[in-house]
Amino acid sequence: MSSPAAYATFLVHHEAQLRATGIPEHLWPSLFQKLSNEVFDAGNYFQLARDEDGDLHAVVLADLPASHPDAVFLVDHAWTFTTDNSNARDALTTAPNLLPRMEALMQLSGEGSTAERATAILKAVWRYANSYRLGHLRPEEAATVWYVMDEFGSAIEHSDEPTFRMAPFYYAPAQCAFSILWPIVDVEANDFASLSYVAAATDDVRVALCAGLFYPRGEEYAEQLPEICARRQLRETSLTAQYTRDDESVVGAMDVRQPATEWELPIKVCTDLKLMKEFLDDPNFVFVDHEDDANVVWPTRHIKDYGALHSNPNVKVFNQFPNEKILTCKDLLYETCKRAYGNQCPPFMALTFNMESELPELMREYVRREEAGEDNIWICKPWNLARSLDTTIATSSANLVKLAQTGPKVACKYITQPVLIKERKFDFRFLVMLVDTEPLELYVSGVYWLRIANKPFTMDNFDDFQKHFTVMNYTDYGVEIMDNQEFEGHFAREYPSQEWAAVKTDIFASIKALFAAATSRPAPLGLGNSKKSRALYGVDVMLEWQEDKIHPVILECNFHPDCTRASRYFPKFFNDLLNVLVLNKPEAAVYGVTKL
Secondary structure, three states, rough: OOHHHHHHHHHHHHHHHHHHOOOOHHHHHHHHHHHHHOOHHHHHHHEEEEEEOOOOEEEOOOOOOOOOOOOOOOOEEHHHHHHHHHHHHHHHOOOOHHHHHHHHHHHHOOOHHHHHHHHHHHHHHHOOEEEEEOOOOOOOOOOOOEEEOOOOHHEEEEOOOEEEEEEEEEEOOOOOEEEEEOOOOOOOOEEOOOOOOOOOOOOOHHHHHHHHHHHOOOHHHHHHHHHHHHHHHOHHHHHHHHOOOOOOOOOOOOOOOOHHHHHHOOOOEEEEOOHHHHHHOOOOOOEEHHHHHOOOEEEEOOEEEEEHOOOOOOOEEEEOOOOHHHHHHHHHHHHHHHHOOOOOOOOOOOOOEEEEHHHHHHHHHHHHHHHHHHHHHEEEEEEOOOOOOOOOOEOHHHHHHHHOOOOOEEEEEEOOOOOOOOOEEEEEEEEEEEEEEEOOOEEEEEEEEEEEEEOOOOOOOHHHHHHHHOOOOEEEOOOOOOOOOHHHHHEEEEEEEEOOOHHHHHHHHHHHHHHHHHOOOOOOOOOOOOOOEEEEEEEEEEEEOOOOEEEEEEEEEEEEOOOOOHHHHOOOHHHHHHHHHHHOOOHHHOOOEEEE
């Protein structure tokens, strides 16, 4: 028996977690004892039984009141993995006995090569996988940790009216995570133990989650989706809440933009951007240390108080537009463009669903595609992270719904026929300079670059980051640099029937359409109008084949894009940037700009 002091220490370190998971307080002493001594005593209360279909169920051996002080059980995690590059596949092919254990747990045949058997497990695992994040890490560092429970935990079936609850629990002294199981109602002997494996705010979302989790054997859920989607309508109130979730002061528009010809030279620039300080050498500009003394304010932070900058007579230009989250947050970007195109998918974007607000529609589309024999690969991205962080390619409906429960994401139809260079996927980063929103005035820099996958593209092994993703410069993998001239040479040799100039014209038309959509409505449904605002955005574009024609697809739009490559290979880029955005002299751009 542990001492009261030990229990008190346990509460100091774990009480917040206990309350967050909802474990009843009367179970805490018993849970402490079981965690401290690694007591796995579920076998005293449950047995596993196989039904006529071969499915395992956890059956309660004797009456188990929810008030019983020892009715709390540790469930071990048989396999823990992340979706980082091939992490799960590597474990299956190298960890002793893991592959056959998972095959037995998931009732897979175990036929074929090791690679084929691993692929089958990776497709089936999402029916069994659950997740947690380590709460002390920042979102961009806290990768989702996935786990499969042991044979007992995995045998506990789903019910819309569950008898038990379960939650992952990180026990600090052991530096290990378990799942904690406890009854939420009085359970009778010979009852099946059941859980709800879906966390849903509404019944519509619950049905959508169940449809994905149990498709195709849960046909009753899938059959409800068309009716649910037919009566669902986009509600302005809920969407407005999304658009205003980070409310910022948007000042009234100034009547006219003050011409730079009236400004005293040299123009004073205040920035914390090291690259600008290193490479901006145009004599028309000089750096100052304080924003109040500056004519141009160019911070890397997100500006919140636009009013202060507008009221400062010294400040002529700053580098953000009010409400630009409708461009830089992936969910709002797609919603904004979709609204501008009559609530239809814009022609320059992949079919996309908000996994929080449009999960029934996503599941309906998944079922429709499956039944029509169409490919059903989706790339799921957090709406507020860049650099492919926490981005996963989903290959099953269960995969989609499990990802939907790990934080706000969008699901985009995966591009299955990308244009390749040297047999590999690639995308472009174009640098777009926005001068004004009313009327729309923007330019694309002549400086652009490619991001290239490290491995040849094939439609398999979707967990292989180096095959299916292109942003390598923030990873430990090698990065291939291909400049514009080299790319255009490759393009001409590999696609002699295509003209790069015509493809680039289509790309620029798509970028203009994107910004036209973003400025088609006033804030908060569009970009705010501000005559002192200017901005540089990184627009990422991929090319796909539509029959025999190359079609551009805009992936995302980034605020304050990383211009390390631009400045290193094009050292006059920042001169070009401020000549266009501040001096209104696009003709002075060394590397050229194209007005859209």
